[in-house]
Amino acid sequence: MKFLFLLIVGFILFLISKNYKTEKFVNINLKMKEEFDGDLMQHEAGLLVALMAKVAKADGQVSELEAQLIKHTLGDISRHFKNEEEIREKLKEIYNKEKSSFDNTIEVCKNLYNLTSNNYEKRVKIMEYLLNLAFIDGDFSNTELMITEDISNALKIKRVDFERLVNAFEMFYKKQKENESLSLDKAYEVLEASKEDDNNTIKKKYRSLVKRHHPDIIAGQGASQNIIDEATTKLQEINQAYELIKKSRGI
Incomplete structure (x- = not known):
């Protein structure tokens, strides 16, 4: 159950990004707060934020929608900790540092894999969240494809599962574009x-x-x-x- 809230939060934000209603999630209990004062780059929270930074900056810029999703995610993650404000600032520092370079991407993935090696479903859910971030501006660039592929491979996600997620997002945004109501x-x-x-x-x-x-x-x-x-x-x-x-x- 450790850090399961990340999957819940990711899924809720995933739904929000698609204009789905979230009322049915109001009873989810996220009040259990973790106490952590170590290196967040050794914690799922910090590693996830580091990968978010890589994906968001993959095409050279962070769109308004990506920035908004990231900001909400940092807030939701930090609220899980007793020292909320301190954690939020540290997560911001991680994000700002990690978006400046892709050199350690595989190393970050390996550290995250070591923490989630016995939970394949969680890693797939993390991959789904990262792909949602990449797709949220409606444009999945070649560089975003390459970095998400690298992350998927390093997290030992099966190719069939990665392609299934990519295809699902492509179909969704294609349909969304076809039915675009916001002229x-x-x-x-x-x-x-x-x-x-x-x-x-x-x-x-x-x-x-x-x-x-x-x-x-x-x-x-x-x-x-x-x-x-x-x-x-x-x-x-x-x-x-x-x-x-x-x-x-x-x-």
Whole structure:
């Protein structure tokens, strides 16, 4: 059961990224807090964040959607520990350090494998989460494919399972694109902007909406979990709208 919450959190975020409802998960108990003051690079939490950093930076940049997913994940992981704030800062340090180089990717994978060698299902779930991160911006690049393949091999994931996950994501995002309901006009409506606005105005309106609907801010105001979930969904819609407008403007 150790660190099983990571799989639950990953799955919940996986669902959130697809606009699924998460109400049925509200009774999951994540109140059991772990006390840890060692090297997080010897812990599943730190190793997972290190691999997230590699995947997020694989194509040379971290998109708004990737950044948002990573931020929520760091928060969810750190809340599992008694020394929450300290852990969160250490995880941020790991993320910022590990995204700068791919040289130790296999070493990180080997350390994670050693901690999960008796739990193949957990490693597959971790792989699923990393692929979700790679796909979340709707573009699975060749470099993202290569690094996730390397990670999968180092974690000793069966090729058939890796390909099954990749195919599932490809089919999902292909269908999502075909059924895309967020038109460019709708995107401007979501950002409370117009096509006549310049890029700086669009950016300001985007940032204002993010502050207004950010789940962390909503949670800090004492809102209920349902309201926080709604804010999470709204924030994703805002991010998607902004990404679509940026793409259409070439910025």
